[in-house]
Amino acid sequence: MLIFHHLFLGLIAGIILAVLLSNKWAVLYGGIGAVLPDLLDKPLGQILLVDTLNYGRIYAHTLILAVILIIFGLAIWYQNRKRILLLCIGAGILIHQLGDAMWETPVTWFWPFLGPFPPSSEIYPPIPEGYLPYLYLASWILAVIAGAAVIAVLYRHLGQYLTEGTRGKRILTGTGMILAGTGTMLLVKYLIWNLFLTGPWTNYFGTMYLHELLSISEWVYGLASLILVLLILDYPVRFSETTKKHIIKICGAGVVIISLCIALLISLGIPVDAVYGEMIWRILAVSGLFCGGIVLLFLGNKLSSLPDEGVYPKR
Known part of the structure; x- marks a missing residue:
């Protein structure tokens, strides 16, 4: 695929x-x-x-x-x-x-x-085992990109609170953005690695030749x-x-x-x-x-x- x-x-x-x-x-x-x-x-x-x-x-x-x-x-x-x-x-x-x-x-x-x-x-065939370490790294790279994208979107809409808001609002906004980005990153990594590549959906997604x-x-x-x-x-x-x-x-x-x-x-x-x-x-x-x-x-x-x-x- x-x-x-x-x-x-x-x-x-x-x-x-x-x-x-x-x-x-x-x-x-x-x-x-x-x-x-x-x-x-x-x-x-x-x-x-x-x-x-x-x-x-x-x-x-x-x-x-x-x-x-x-x-x-x-x-x-x-x-x-x-x-x-x-x-x-x-x-x-x-x-x-x-x-x-x-x-x-x-x-x-x-x-x-x-x-x-x-x-x-x-x-x-299932995904060759020799590819799994590299796919594990790839899953983290994609997860980091997804997390960064979420932070960028939130900054687009909430960035004013980081520059113009009170100290409390800045801390709350910054913490929320980081938590949202981190949560997205971990979720994407879990979906790709724990479900698609090594979990219950492995057999199906193996047919898509994800090692490509x-x-x-x-x-x-x-x-x-x-x-x-x-x-x-x-x-x-x-x-x-x-x-x-x-x-x-x-x-x-x-x-x-x-x-x-x-x-x-x-x-x-x-x-x-x-x-x-x-x-x-x-x-x-x-x-x-x-x-x-x-x-x-x-x-x-x-x-x-x-x-x-x-x-x-x-x-």
């Missing part, structure tokens, strides 16, 4: 749509559409339909769904240029399918035209996605438009450079991103990084010139 891979590519597709449609919301809608197929199909195919299909790429991974959403989305957009949700969701789903190389399983991708979904006899989070590409995808979402929402941290342009340029250049380095190491036979398994997934991961970085470099700055109406809350 390459969630950050799909999210980043959906955001990149959203940037292209945002420039074409003159609407910043397209970036977020594209990202949402890009993660929907796995969020829908994996629980459906691997839990509810495990006895018949046992497969995590079914209805939301079919080309017909993406095409229908895009066609209806275009029709709605033609009537009202501000209604871009369905169009962007459809585009995000299509990008997800391309990222999953669905052309390799044409019966599923072109369902129902080539027949029903073939029953899967694939046995999904250890790949270099996934962390680059995740960091770049976080930066883009924060800049588009302008929340909880605010930046000037000039600063946003610089951040996007640096992000784009960094993603391109990293993708070229990974490609070079792979060509030299060095086992970079080997957790992906088959070579095609490493190639797709590197290609996605490179193309996404190019889009950021050439189109990222245009986001600042798009109208803010409907994207940011009124202040």
Whole structure:
């Protein structure tokens, strides 16, 4: 389940749509559409339909769904240029399918035209024990990021009490923010490690190949996605438009450079991103990084010139 891979590519597709449609919301809608197929199909195919299909790429991974959403989305957009949700969701789903190389399983991708979904006899292995120490560290990193995000949100809304309030209010506010951030961090760590990776949900989440989070590409995808979402929402941290342009340029250049380095190491036979398994997934991961970085470099700055109406809350 390459969630950050799909999210980043959906955001990149959203940037292209945002420039074409003159609407910043397209970036977020594209990202949402890009993660929907796995969020829908994996629980459906691997839990509810495990006895018949046992497969995590079914209805939301079919080309017909993406095409229908895009066609209806275009029709709605033609009537009202501000209604871009369905169009962007459809585009995000299509990008997800391309990222999953669905052309390799044409019966599923072109369902129902080539027949029903073939029953899967694939046995999904548990997360390899050798990866667990690294996943433990990764769970703490994600937990710290979540805790810091909560503190940043609280500071956005309660920061005035830390600077202008009485001493009692400052102490109470600061203590509350730290406790909320720490509590969130511990909760996220518990959910990821004690439930998803080593607890009662281990068998199910093992089918999602969560060890792929250890790949270099996934962390680059995740960091770049976080930066883009924060800049588009302008929340909880605010930046000037000039600063946003610089951040996007640096992000784009960094993603391109990293993708070229990974490609070079792979060509030299060095086992970079080997957790992906088959070579095609490493190639797709590197290609996605490179193309996404190019889009950021050439189109990222245009986001600042798009109208803010409907994207940011009124202040």
